[in-house]
Amino acid sequence: xxxxxxxxxxxxxxxxxxxxxxxxxxxxxxxxxxxxxxxxxxxxxxxxxxxxxxxxxxxxxxxxxxxxxxxxxxxxxxxxxxxxxxxxxxxxxxxxxxxxxxxxxxxxxxxxxxxxxxxxxxxxxxxxxxxxxxxxxxxx
Amino acid sequence: xxxxxxxxxxxxxxxxxxxxxxxxxxxxxxxxxxxxxxxxxxxxxxxxxxxxxxxxxxxxxxxxxxxxxxxxxxxxxxxxxxxxxxxxxxxxxxxxxxxxxxxxxxxxxxxxxxxxxxxxxxxxxxxxxxxxxxxxxxxxxxxxxxxxxxxxxxxxxxxxxxxxxxxxxxxxxxxxxxxxxxxxxxxxxxxxxxxxxxxxxxxxxxxxxxxxxxxxxxxxxxxxxxxxxxxxxxxxxxxxxxxxxxxxxxxxxxxxxxxxxxxxxxxxxxxxxxxxxxxxxxxxxxxxxxxxxxxxxxxxxxxxxxxxxxxxxxxxxxxxxxxxxxxxxxxxxxxxxxxxxxxxxxxxxxxxxxxxxxxxxxxxxxxxxxxxxxxxxxxxxxxxxxxxxxxxxxxxxxxxxxxxxxxxxxxxxxxxxxxxxxxxxxxxxx
Numbered sequence: 001x002x003x004x005x006x007x008x009x010x011x012x013x014x015x016x017x018x019x020x021x022x023x024x025x026x027x028x029x030x031x032x033x034x035x036x037x038x039x040x041x042x043x044x045x046x047x048x049x050x051x052x053x054x055x056x057x058x059x060x061x062x063x064x065x066x067x068x069x070x071x072x073x074x075x076x077x078x079x080x081x082x083x084x085x086x087x088x089x090x091x092x093x094x095x096x097x098x099x100x101x102x103x104x105x106x107x108x109x110x111x112x113x114x115x116x117x118x119x120x121x122x123x124x125x126x127x128x129x130x131x132x133x134x135x136x137x138x139x140x
Numbered sequence: 141x142x143x144x145x146x147x148x149x150x151x152x153x154x155x156x157x158x159x160x161x162x163x164x165x166x167x168x169x170x171x172x173x174x175x176x177x178x179x180x181x182x183x184x185x186x187x188x189x190x191x192x193x194x195x196x197x198x199x200x201x202x203x204x205x206x207x208x209x210x211x212x213x214x215x216x217x218x219x220x221x222x223x224x225x226x227x228x229x230x231x232x233x234x235x236x237x238x239x240x241x242x243x244x245x246x247x248x249x250x251x252x253x254x255x256x257x258x259x260x261x262x263x264x265x266x267x268x269x270x271x272x273x274x275x276x277x278x279x280x281x282x283x284x285x286x287x288x289x290x291x292x293x294x295x296x297x298x299x300x301x302x303x304x305x306x307x308x309x310x311x312x313x314x315x316x317x318x319x320x321x322x323x324x325x326x327x328x329x330x331x332x333x334x335x336x337x338x339x340x341x342x343x344x345x346x347x348x349x350x351x352x353x354x355x356x357x358x359x360x361x362x363x364x365x366x367x368x369x370x371x372x373x374x375x376x377x378x379x380x381x382x383x384x385x386x387x388x389x390x391x392x393x394x395x396x397x398x399x400x401x402x403x404x405x406x407x408x409x410x411x412x413x414x415x416x417x418x419x420x421x422x423x424x425x426x427x428x429x430x431x432x433x434x435x436x437x438x439x440x441x442x443x444x445x446x447x448x449x450x451x452x453x454x455x456x457x458x459x460x461x462x463x464x465x466x467x468x469x470x471x472x473x474x475x476x477x478x479x480x481x482x483x484x485x486x487x488x489x490x491x492x493x494x495x496x497x498x499x500x501x502x503x504x505x506x507x508x509x510x511x512x513x514x515x516x517x518x519x520x521x522x523x524x525x526x527x528x529x530x531x532x533x534x535x536x537x538x539x540x541x542x543x544x545x546x547x548x549x550x551x552x553x554x555x556x557x558x559x560x561x562x563x564x565x566x567x568x569x570x
Contacts, residue, residue, distance in 0.1 A: 104415075
């Protein structure tokens with residue numbers, strides 16, 4: 001029987017920045033989408049496109065860290081897997097959302113707005129888990 | 141695990157949505173084209189045919205006709221004009237200064253550039269002369285340069301009109317001249333901000349008093365905002381003497397070529413319609429330009445078919461939209477039009493020639509040829525006939541892309557090819 005570690009394992013500064021940084025980027029895209037839906041001012045849609053692109057870069061590299069963490073974790077089930085899969089879901093849906101936002105003018109709506117909301121939520125959840133603890137069975 | 145299942149569904153959806161750009165091999169032509177339901181694929185199809193040199197190949201023309209390259213090594217030839225003495229003027233250049241607003245614009249411009257010439261914009265007009273009438277244009281000289289992406293050309297009463305991307309200008313022209321006698325005089329400024337669709341097409345009325353300039357929209361479907369569409373997607377009528385202008389017809393997304401019908405004096409145009417509604421939407425068209433008419437862009441297409449991408453919508457404008465005369469098929473990218481004459485031969489005596497640059501966002505490429513639309517009683521009648529083909533070979537490679545077509549009164553068709561930087565001339569065999 002192995003003894004469970006009783007310390008918290010949290011991401012390093014780079015990992016944490018990439019992970020947490022994707023949240024305001026995805027959230028910014030969501031807010032821009034809402035503004036576009038309300039005003040039809042195209043610049044909001046342009047903002048959303050770039051914010052999503054930035055979020056994909058940040059969360060993409062964070063996803064690599066999450067994968068390495070998953071591979072290195074002794075107990076993969078639980079937090080390491082949940083963290084990785086949530087972030088993967090956020091990234092894949094975020095990519096779909098980037099394509100959705102590439103459509104011209106109002107063709108991106110309303111799907112783009114819905115996707116932005118879902119992706120923002122997924123990124124928040126992944127970040128919450130990731131920043132809390134990267135290991136399963138550790139102290140809460 | 142639930143998350144993984146969601147992901148599998150997602151990737152399946154992603155794959156499915158990537159399909160759907162196939163489209164019919166043969167498209168509906170004529171006055172009443174089939175308009176399928178709008179499609180919105182996640183990844184727009186982009187199919188750029190790989191450009192290669194013509195080598196010893198040539199475009200194919202109907203039996204009894206021959207085609208020759210009368211000028212090569214040009215700097216992006218677009219439109220041509222036959223002067224009264226038989227000299228040919230070629231407008232060369234590339235314009236546009238549209239900023240890349242979205243990540244998509246950056247990626248799409250890289251892909252599209254693959255299918256275009258790498259030659260730098262000529263910004264000039266070249267004169268070609270065949271002094272002895274043997275069909276060889278032995279003189280090739282620069283008639284005027286330092287122009288700003290010249291495109292539309294017209295001649296009337298000793299004046300040569302050139303539609304630059306930012307202004308309509310005029311040269312005095314005397315018969316036999318091979319070089320402009322000086323800098324041009326500006327007739328009027330033309331809408332030039334952004335210039336997403338930069339080409340300014342041009343035609344002159346038979347009496348030489350009115351000029352018509354086609355001004356393309358500043359976007360595919362208002363994705364640069366409604367504000368930048370003021371004075372766009374329309375044909376201006378310009379008084380040749382004063383330069384005063386008024387909108388002659390509106391809602392024409394990108395009227396890339398204009399011509400006057402001999403006899404009736406009626407203005408005709410070919411228009412490139414909007415993208416990203418599917419491989420068989422929206423048909424590019426050939427149409428007479430009715431004074432005061434609204435042709436739909438951006439609110440609707442082919443009459444009252446609403447385009448939900450243009451927001452806020454405008455039901456009153458949609459209700460007023462008229463249908464164009466004749467569908468050329470979606471995405472063919474018609475860039476040239478001219479009326480034929482009996483000297484072109486019996487089969488091609490009555491009708492128009494249309495130069496089709498070819499599609500870039502359709503899995504089954506269309507266009508890449510010059511077609512003939514037969515007319516009867518002054519209106520399009522019947523299916524189009526291929527006149528010059530082989531610009532896109534059966535090997536899937538592109539050797540040329542037709543732009544302007546001009547009927548030479550001597551009984552020849554001049555075709556500008558902006559990929560091979562060549563001007564072709566099709567003649568009847570004697």
